[in-house]
Amino acid sequence: MNTPRLVAAQPQAPFAPDSATGGDFIQLRGVCKAYGEQLVVMDNMDLDMRADDRLVIIGPSGSGKSSLLRVLMGLEGIQGGSIAFQGKPYISGGQRRGKPLDESLRTQIGMVFQHYTLFPHLSVLGNLILAPCKVHGLSRAAATEKARAYLARLGLESKLHAYPSQLSGGQKQRVAIARALMLEPKLMLFDEVTSALDPEMVIEVQNVMLQLAEQKMAMIIVTHDMHFARHIATRVVFCANGRVVEQGPPEQIFSQPREARTREFLEKVVHLD
Ligand SMILES: Nc1ncnc2c1ncn2[C@@H]1O[C@H](COP(=O)(O)OP(=O)(O)OP(=O)(O)O)[C@@H](O)[C@H]1O
Numbered sequence: 001m002n003t004p005r006l007v008a009a010q011p012q013a014p015f016a017p018d019s020a021t022g023g024d025f026i027q028l029r030g031v032c033k034a035y036g037e038q039l040v041v042m043d044n045m046d047l048d049m050r051a052d053d054r055l056v057i058i059g060p061s062g063s064g065k066s067s068l069l070r071v072l073m074g075l076e077g078i079q080g081g082s083i084a085f086q087g088k089p090y091i092s093g094g095q096r097r098g099k100p101l102d103e104s105l106r107t108q109i110g111m112v113f114q115h116y117t118l119f120p121h122l123s124v125l126g127n128l129i130l131a132p133c134k135v136h137g138l139s140r141a142a143a144t145e146k147a148r149a150y151l152a153r154l155g156l157e158s159k160l161h162a163y164p165s166q167l168s169g170g171q172k173q174r175v176a177i178a179r180a181l182m183l184e185p186k187l188m189l190f191d192e193v194t195s196a197l198d199p200e201m202v203i204e205v206q207n208v209m210l211q212l213a214e215q216k217m218a219m220i221i222v223t224h225d226m227h228f229a230r231h232i233a234t235r236v237v238f239c240a241n242g243r244v245v246e247q248g249p250p251e252q253i254f255s256q257p258r259e260a261r262t263r264e265f266l267e268k269v270v271h272l273d
Protein backbone atom coordinates (compact mmCIF):
# COMPACT_ATOMS: atom_id res chain seq x y z
CA MET A 1 0.00 0.00 0.00
CA ASN A 2 1.09 3.56 -0.64
CA THR A 3 2.14 5.95 2.07
CA PRO A 4 -0.75 8.31 2.80
CA ARG A 5 -0.37 11.77 1.38
CA LEU A 6 -2.02 13.73 4.10
CA VAL A 7 -1.53 17.08 2.43
CA ALA A 8 -2.85 17.26 -1.10
CA ALA A 9 -1.23 19.34 -3.79
CA GLN A 10 -3.19 22.57 -4.12
CA PRO A 11 -4.96 22.58 -7.47
CA GLN A 12 -4.57 25.70 -9.59
CA ALA A 13 -8.28 26.30 -10.11
CA PRO A 14 -10.14 24.17 -7.60
CA PHE A 15 -13.61 24.47 -9.02
CA ALA A 16 -12.97 24.99 -12.71
CA PRO A 17 -14.79 22.42 -14.86
CA ASP A 18 -12.70 19.48 -15.94
CA SER A 19 -11.86 19.87 -19.61
CA ALA A 20 -12.29 16.16 -20.37
CA THR A 21 -15.76 15.69 -18.91
CA GLY A 22 -17.13 19.22 -18.44
CA GLY A 23 -18.39 18.11 -15.05
CA ASP A 24 -19.30 20.94 -12.71
CA PHE A 25 -21.92 19.19 -10.57
CA ILE A 26 -19.51 17.22 -8.41
CA GLN A 27 -15.80 17.95 -8.48
CA LEU A 28 -13.18 16.11 -6.49
CA ARG A 29 -9.77 17.70 -6.50
CA GLY A 30 -6.73 15.97 -5.03
CA VAL A 31 -8.81 14.10 -2.48
CA CYS A 32 -6.77 12.04 0.00
CA LYS A 33 -8.23 9.61 2.44
CA ALA A 34 -6.54 6.96 4.53
CA TYR A 35 -7.61 4.71 7.34
CA GLY A 36 -4.86 4.84 9.92
CA GLU A 37 -1.29 5.39 8.80
CA GLN A 38 -1.04 2.86 6.03
CA LEU A 39 -4.30 2.17 4.24
CA VAL A 40 -4.77 4.76 1.50
CA VAL A 41 -8.21 4.53 -0.08
CA MET A 42 -8.20 7.81 -2.01
CA ASP A 43 -4.84 8.88 -3.32
CA ASN A 44 -5.01 12.43 -4.66
CA MET A 45 -8.20 11.56 -6.48
CA ASP A 46 -9.75 13.80 -9.12
CA LEU A 47 -13.23 13.12 -10.41
CA ASP A 48 -15.91 15.17 -12.12
CA MET A 49 -19.57 14.64 -12.69
CA ARG A 50 -22.19 16.49 -14.68
CA ALA A 51 -25.73 17.00 -13.41
CA ASP A 52 -27.05 14.72 -16.15
CA ASP A 53 -24.48 11.98 -15.46
CA ARG A 54 -25.08 8.57 -14.04
CA LEU A 55 -21.66 7.52 -12.90
CA VAL A 56 -21.08 3.85 -12.28
CA ILE A 57 -18.03 3.17 -10.17
CA ILE A 58 -16.39 -0.20 -10.68
CA GLY A 59 -13.21 -1.63 -9.25
CA PRO A 60 -11.71 -4.43 -7.20
CA SER A 61 -12.94 -5.20 -3.72
CA GLY A 62 -11.25 -2.88 -1.24
CA SER A 63 -10.47 -0.22 -3.85
CA GLY A 64 -12.35 2.47 -1.93
CA LYS A 65 -15.67 2.65 -3.79
CA SER A 66 -17.82 2.61 -0.65
CA SER A 67 -15.42 5.00 1.04
CA LEU A 68 -15.92 7.47 -1.80
CA LEU A 69 -19.70 7.34 -1.42
CA ARG A 70 -19.52 7.66 2.36
CA VAL A 71 -17.32 10.72 1.97
CA LEU A 72 -19.78 12.30 -0.47
CA MET A 73 -22.60 11.56 1.96
CA GLY A 74 -20.68 13.35 4.70
CA LEU A 75 -20.40 10.19 6.80
CA GLU A 76 -16.60 10.28 6.81
CA GLY A 77 -14.01 13.00 6.44
CA ILE A 78 -11.05 13.33 4.10
CA GLN A 79 -7.50 14.24 5.01
CA GLY A 80 -6.66 16.34 1.98
CA GLY A 81 -8.09 17.95 -1.11
CA SER A 82 -11.53 19.37 -1.67
CA ILE A 83 -14.93 18.54 -3.06
CA ALA A 84 -17.36 20.96 -4.67
CA PHE A 85 -21.05 20.25 -5.17
CA GLN A 86 -23.12 22.32 -7.59
CA GLY A 87 -20.18 24.66 -7.99
CA LYS A 88 -19.94 25.44 -4.27
CA PRO A 89 -17.29 24.34 -1.78
CA TYR A 90 -18.73 21.29 -0.03
CA ILE A 91 -16.06 19.27 1.76
CA SER A 92 -12.41 19.98 2.37
CA GLY A 93 -9.57 18.03 3.89
CA GLY A 94 -8.83 18.36 7.54
CA GLN A 95 -12.39 19.21 8.58
CA ARG A 96 -13.70 17.45 11.62
CA ARG A 97 -14.74 13.85 10.86
CA GLY A 98 -18.14 13.57 9.25
CA LYS A 99 -18.60 17.34 9.24
CA PRO A 100 -18.82 18.55 5.69
CA LEU A 101 -18.36 22.24 5.14
CA ASP A 102 -21.87 22.82 4.00
CA GLU A 103 -24.63 20.91 5.77
CA SER A 104 -27.31 22.39 3.51
CA LEU A 105 -25.58 20.81 0.52
CA ARG A 106 -25.31 17.45 2.30
CA THR A 107 -29.08 17.28 2.73
CA GLN A 108 -29.38 17.38 -1.05
CA ILE A 109 -27.72 13.99 -1.33
CA GLY A 110 -29.53 10.71 -0.69
CA MET A 111 -27.91 7.34 -0.19
CA VAL A 112 -29.03 3.72 -0.25
CA PHE A 113 -26.78 1.00 1.14
CA GLN A 114 -26.33 -2.70 0.45
CA HIS A 115 -27.97 -3.75 3.67
CA TYR A 116 -31.31 -2.26 4.37
CA THR A 117 -31.02 0.51 6.84
CA LEU A 118 -34.69 0.95 7.62
CA PHE A 119 -35.61 1.51 11.25
CA PRO A 120 -37.11 -1.85 12.29
CA HIS A 121 -39.35 -0.37 14.97
CA LEU A 122 -41.03 2.05 12.56
CA SER A 123 -43.60 1.24 9.87
CA VAL A 124 -42.87 2.03 6.24
CA LEU A 125 -44.75 5.30 6.72
CA GLY A 126 -42.80 6.04 9.90
CA ASN A 127 -39.51 5.43 8.08
CA LEU A 128 -40.51 7.69 5.22
CA ILE A 129 -41.77 10.67 7.18
CA LEU A 130 -39.19 10.76 9.98
CA ALA A 131 -36.55 12.89 8.26
CA PRO A 132 -38.92 15.14 6.27
CA CYS A 133 -40.72 16.06 9.51
CA LYS A 134 -37.53 16.46 11.56
CA VAL A 135 -35.10 17.86 9.00
CA HIS A 136 -37.39 19.78 6.67
CA GLY A 137 -40.03 20.66 9.24
CA LEU A 138 -42.81 19.21 7.09
CA SER A 139 -46.14 18.64 8.84
CA ARG A 140 -47.09 15.02 9.48
CA ALA A 141 -50.06 15.33 7.14
CA ALA A 142 -47.99 16.77 4.29
CA ALA A 143 -45.24 14.19 4.78
CA THR A 144 -47.78 11.36 4.82
CA GLU A 145 -49.30 12.56 1.57
CA LYS A 146 -45.87 12.72 0.01
CA ALA A 147 -45.00 9.24 1.31
CA ARG A 148 -48.16 7.82 -0.24
CA ALA A 149 -47.26 9.38 -3.60
CA TYR A 150 -43.71 7.96 -3.58
CA LEU A 151 -44.87 4.52 -2.50
CA ALA A 152 -47.47 4.49 -5.27
CA ARG A 153 -44.77 5.39 -7.78
CA LEU A 154 -42.72 2.43 -6.59
CA GLY A 155 -45.68 0.03 -6.46
CA LEU A 156 -45.66 -0.19 -2.67
CA GLU A 157 -48.80 1.69 -1.65
CA SER A 158 -50.22 -1.41 0.06
CA LYS A 159 -47.19 -1.54 2.39
CA LEU A 160 -47.70 1.86 4.02
CA HIS A 161 -48.38 0.39 7.46
CA ALA A 162 -46.16 -2.69 7.17
CA TYR A 163 -43.01 -3.06 9.27
CA PRO A 164 -39.63 -3.77 7.65
CA SER A 165 -39.66 -7.36 8.97
CA GLN A 166 -42.82 -7.97 6.93
CA LEU A 167 -41.20 -6.92 3.64
CA SER A 168 -39.13 -8.85 1.09
CA GLY A 169 -35.55 -7.75 0.47
CA GLY A 170 -36.52 -6.05 -2.78
CA GLN A 171 -39.40 -4.24 -1.10
CA LYS A 172 -37.11 -3.05 1.69
CA GLN A 173 -34.66 -1.64 -0.82
CA ARG A 174 -37.45 0.12 -2.70
CA VAL A 175 -38.68 1.61 0.58
CA ALA A 176 -35.11 2.71 1.30
CA ILE A 177 -35.02 4.43 -2.09
CA ALA A 178 -38.42 6.05 -1.45
CA ARG A 179 -37.18 7.25 1.93
CA ALA A 180 -34.16 8.90 0.33
CA LEU A 181 -36.35 10.49 -2.36
CA MET A 182 -38.64 12.01 0.29
CA LEU A 183 -35.95 14.62 0.91
CA GLU A 184 -35.88 15.53 -2.78
CA PRO A 185 -32.18 14.96 -3.29
CA LYS A 186 -30.34 16.38 -6.27
CA LEU A 187 -27.94 13.43 -6.22
CA MET A 188 -28.52 9.80 -5.27
CA LEU A 189 -25.77 7.43 -4.19
CA PHE A 190 -26.29 3.67 -4.46
CA ASP A 191 -23.80 1.30 -2.86
CA GLU A 192 -24.32 -2.24 -4.15
CA VAL A 193 -28.01 -2.02 -3.40
CA THR A 194 -28.90 -5.27 -5.15
CA SER A 195 -26.01 -7.51 -4.19
CA ALA A 196 -27.79 -9.07 -1.21
CA LEU A 197 -31.00 -9.75 -3.17
CA ASP A 198 -32.46 -12.76 -4.94
CA PRO A 199 -32.41 -12.40 -8.75
CA GLU A 200 -36.10 -11.54 -9.22
CA MET A 201 -35.81 -8.81 -6.58
CA VAL A 202 -32.69 -7.45 -8.22
CA ILE A 203 -34.78 -6.64 -11.29
CA GLU A 204 -37.48 -4.80 -9.35
CA VAL A 205 -34.92 -2.58 -7.62
CA GLN A 206 -32.98 -2.00 -10.83
CA ASN A 207 -36.24 -1.01 -12.54
CA VAL A 208 -36.77 1.69 -9.92
CA MET A 209 -33.25 2.96 -10.57
CA LEU A 210 -33.89 2.96 -14.32
CA GLN A 211 -37.10 4.91 -13.68
CA LEU A 212 -35.05 7.50 -11.80
CA ALA A 213 -32.56 7.57 -14.67
CA GLU A 214 -35.40 8.36 -17.07
CA GLN A 215 -36.33 11.27 -14.83
CA LYS A 216 -32.73 12.51 -15.16
CA MET A 217 -31.78 11.98 -11.52
CA ALA A 218 -28.04 12.43 -11.02
CA MET A 219 -26.70 9.18 -9.60
CA ILE A 220 -23.47 7.58 -8.52
CA ILE A 221 -23.83 3.84 -8.49
CA VAL A 222 -21.39 1.28 -7.15
CA THR A 223 -22.17 -2.14 -8.53
CA HIS A 224 -20.57 -5.44 -9.40
CA ASP A 225 -23.34 -6.07 -11.94
CA MET A 226 -21.59 -5.16 -15.19
CA HIS A 227 -24.68 -5.80 -17.30
CA PHE A 228 -26.65 -3.26 -15.29
CA ALA A 229 -23.68 -0.88 -15.27
CA ARG A 230 -23.59 -0.93 -19.04
CA HIS A 231 -27.31 -0.32 -19.20
CA ILE A 232 -27.66 2.58 -16.76
CA ALA A 233 -24.34 4.43 -16.91
CA THR A 234 -23.63 7.56 -18.85
CA ARG A 235 -20.04 7.10 -17.71
CA VAL A 236 -18.18 4.22 -16.11
CA VAL A 237 -15.32 4.99 -13.75
CA PHE A 238 -12.80 2.28 -13.00
CA CYS A 239 -10.98 2.87 -9.71
CA ALA A 240 -8.03 0.99 -8.28
CA ASN A 241 -5.50 1.85 -5.59
CA GLY A 242 -7.34 5.01 -4.62
CA ARG A 243 -7.29 6.56 -8.07
CA VAL A 244 -9.40 6.77 -11.19
CA VAL A 245 -7.55 4.49 -13.59
CA GLU A 246 -9.87 5.02 -16.52
CA GLN A 247 -13.30 6.44 -17.27
CA GLY A 248 -15.49 6.70 -20.31
CA PRO A 249 -18.82 5.80 -21.87
CA PRO A 250 -19.90 2.24 -21.03
CA GLU A 251 -19.44 1.03 -24.62
CA GLN A 252 -15.82 2.12 -24.58
CA ILE A 253 -14.94 0.87 -21.11
CA PHE A 254 -16.55 -2.53 -21.58
CA SER A 255 -15.59 -3.10 -25.22
CA GLN A 256 -12.29 -1.27 -25.59
CA PRO A 257 -10.69 -0.52 -22.24
CA ARG A 258 -7.51 1.46 -22.78
CA GLU A 259 -5.70 0.57 -19.59
CA ALA A 260 -4.24 -2.87 -18.94
CA ARG A 261 -5.47 -2.66 -15.32
CA THR A 262 -9.08 -2.11 -16.47
CA ARG A 263 -8.87 -4.95 -18.99
CA GLU A 264 -7.44 -7.28 -16.36
CA PHE A 265 -10.30 -6.43 -13.96
CA LEU A 266 -13.00 -6.80 -16.61
CA GLU A 267 -11.62 -10.10 -17.83
CA LYS A 268 -12.18 -11.44 -14.35
CA VAL A 269 -15.76 -10.22 -14.07
CA VAL A 270 -17.18 -10.19 -17.61
CA HIS A 271 -16.50 -11.69 -20.98
CA LEU A 272 -15.15 -8.84 -23.09
CA ASP A 273 -16.73 -8.24 -26.53
N1 LIG B 1 -13.84 2.40 8.88
C1 LIG B 1 -12.77 1.75 8.38
N2 LIG B 1 -11.65 1.60 9.12
C2 LIG B 1 -10.55 0.99 8.62
N3 LIG B 1 -10.47 0.47 7.37
C3 LIG B 1 -11.56 0.61 6.60
C4 LIG B 1 -12.76 1.24 7.04
N4 LIG B 1 -13.66 1.22 6.04
C5 LIG B 1 -13.06 0.59 5.01
N5 LIG B 1 -11.80 0.22 5.33
C6 LIG B 1 -10.84 -0.44 4.44
O1 LIG B 1 -10.61 0.43 3.36
C7 LIG B 1 -10.49 -0.28 2.14
C8 LIG B 1 -11.52 0.26 1.16
O2 LIG B 1 -12.81 -0.12 1.66
P1 LIG B 1 -14.14 0.17 0.84
O3 LIG B 1 -15.24 -0.41 1.64
O4 LIG B 1 -14.23 1.60 0.49
O5 LIG B 1 -13.87 -0.70 -0.48
P2 LIG B 1 -14.84 -1.11 -1.66
O6 LIG B 1 -14.15 -0.73 -2.93
O7 LIG B 1 -16.19 -0.58 -1.42
O8 LIG B 1 -14.83 -2.72 -1.55
P3 LIG B 1 -16.00 -3.78 -1.87
O9 LIG B 1 -16.09 -3.91 -3.37
O10 LIG B 1 -15.52 -5.05 -1.23
O11 LIG B 1 -17.27 -3.27 -1.25
C9 LIG B 1 -10.66 -1.75 2.50
O12 LIG B 1 -9.37 -2.32 2.61
C10 LIG B 1 -11.36 -1.71 3.82
O13 LIG B 1 -11.05 -2.85 4.59
Ligand SMILES: [Mg+2]
Pocket residue numbers: 065066067
Ligand atom coordinates in the same frame (compact mmCIF):
# COMPACT_ATOMS: atom_id res chain seq x y z
MG1 LIG C 1 -18.02 -1.46 -0.96
